[in-house]
Amino acid sequence: MAACNAQMKDLEVIHSYLDSQASRCFNLLYERYSGKVYAKCLTLLGDTALAEDATQEIFTKIFLNLARFNEKSKFSTWLYSITYNFCIDYIRRKKKEKAIFSDEMERAPDMVDDNIPDKELLELNLAQLEQVLQSLNPGDRAILLMKYQDGEQIKNIAEQFGKSESAIKMQIKRAKERARKIRAQQFPDELNTDIYERQQAQSLRGNAG
Amino acid sequence: MSDNKPNPFEEMQDEQIRTFFHGPADRKIKAGIDGTMGTFRFLGNIADVYLTRFVDTMVGMANGVSERDEEDTSGHGRLPQGDTESPNKDKKYPNL
Numbered sequence: 001m002a003a004c005n006a007q008m009k010d011l012e013v014i015h016s017y018l019d020s021q022a023s024r025c026f027n028l029l030y031e032r033y034s035g036k037v038y039a040k041c042l043t044l045l046g047d048t049a050l051a052e053d054a055t056q057e058i059f060t061k062i063f064l065n066l067a068r069f070n071e072k073s074k075f076s077t078w079l080y081s082i083t084y085n086f087c088i089d090y091i092r093r094k095k096k097e098k099a100i101f102s103d104e105m106e107r108a109p110d111m112v113d114d115n116i117p118d119k120e121l122l123e124l125n126l127a128q129l130e131q132v133l134q135s136l137n138p139g140d141r142a143i144l145l146m147k148y149q150d151g152e153q154i155k156n157i158a159e160q161f162g163k164s165e166s167a168i169k170m171q172i173k174r175a176k177e178r179a180r181k182i183r184a185q186q187f188p189d190e191l192n193t194d195i196y197e198r199q200q201a202q203s204l205r206g207n208a209g
Numbered sequence: 210m211s212d213n214k215p216n217p218f219e220e221m222q223d224e225q226i227r228t229f230f231h232g233p234a235d236r237k238i239k240a241g242i243d244g245t246m247g248t249f250r251f252l253g254n255i256a257d258v259y260l261t262r263f264v265d266t267m268v269g270m271a272n273g274v275s276e277r278d279e280e281d282t283s284g285h286g287r288l289p290q291g292d293t294e295s296p297n298k299d300k301k302y303p304n305l
Contacts, residue, residue, distance in 0.1 A: 021250075023243075023246065026246070030239065030242065034229070034235065034238065034239075035225075035226035035229050035230060035235075036222065036226065038225065038226070038229045038234065038238075039221075039222045039225035039226055039229065040222075042225050043221070043225070048234070051234075052234050052237060052238055055234075055238050056238045056241045056242055056245075059238070059242050060242060060245050060246075063242070063245075063246055063249075064249070121217075121218075122214070122216055122217060122218075123214065123217075124217050125217065126217055126220055126221055126224065128217075129217045129218065129221055130221060144218075145218065148216065148218040149216075149218040149219060149221075149222055
């Protein structure tokens with residue numbers, strides 16, 4: 001088996017590692033993904049020391065369980081789902097909360113009308129986004145990262161959390177509502193330029209006309 | 210134009226990754242993982258070398274014959290037949 005090199009795709013690197021146990025192969029996976037795993041841990045846990053410990057534990061888990069990767073999804077999707085679950089479990093243990101997602105997810109109707117435009121979140125600047133995310137609960141944070149940072153489809157997010165698609169849509173909608181409220185509280189000056197309000201006003205004017 | 214504005218979620222991630230690779234966190238985590246991997250490999254090697262011997266010893270103590278012993282007595286590790294002829298024909302002390 002050829003030694004691992006930077007041109008190899010993730011799956012080739014994994015197969016090579018499983019065949020040869022060469023640390024170069026594992027190092028390659030670490031170099032590719034450690035930054036992203038750390039970034040997610042930092043956003044979810046909100047503390048650099050915790051994020052470092054979590055990243056180390058996650059990669060140790062990956063090292064021990066790489067043979068269990070069944071290749072049904074991309075390696076990155078599998079790795080990120082381990083990351084999200086690890087961080088959420090950590091927060092759950094720390095806060096002794098049984099459910100990280102609210103009960104409303106279970107009662108989600110089949111059709112969820114998400115009337116909050118993505119622009120509301122995507123127009124925040126970096127500092128605002130960090131503050132808004134830290135004020136949300138971990139479940140909301142994870143789900144927003146999956147959707148807006150990883151670009152995951154609702155179907156994939158639902159599979160990762162073992163929930164229905166409508167439950168995930170409901171969770172995203174609720175997370176966006178909560179983010180909007182927090183934004184309004186923390187950045188009241190922004191209210192004057194609230195895109196959603198402007199759009200609502202425009203559509204009302206359009207209907208009246 | 211807001212449409213050209215980069216996604217702040219991705220910007221935030223890029224910034225966090227930059228901080229990660231420029232600070233001590235990367236090296237610290239890597240060293241920790243290498244240490245853990247080294248420990249697991251060491252334990253694996255120990256198990257490989259000694260566990261089989263330990264099992265054989267236990268089997269021997271129980272007056273059984275382990276698979277390895279059977280393999281040994283079935284010709285493994287012996288000299289070729291042609292070389293086993295000893296010039297000593299004394300049946301009472303064949304090893305002399």
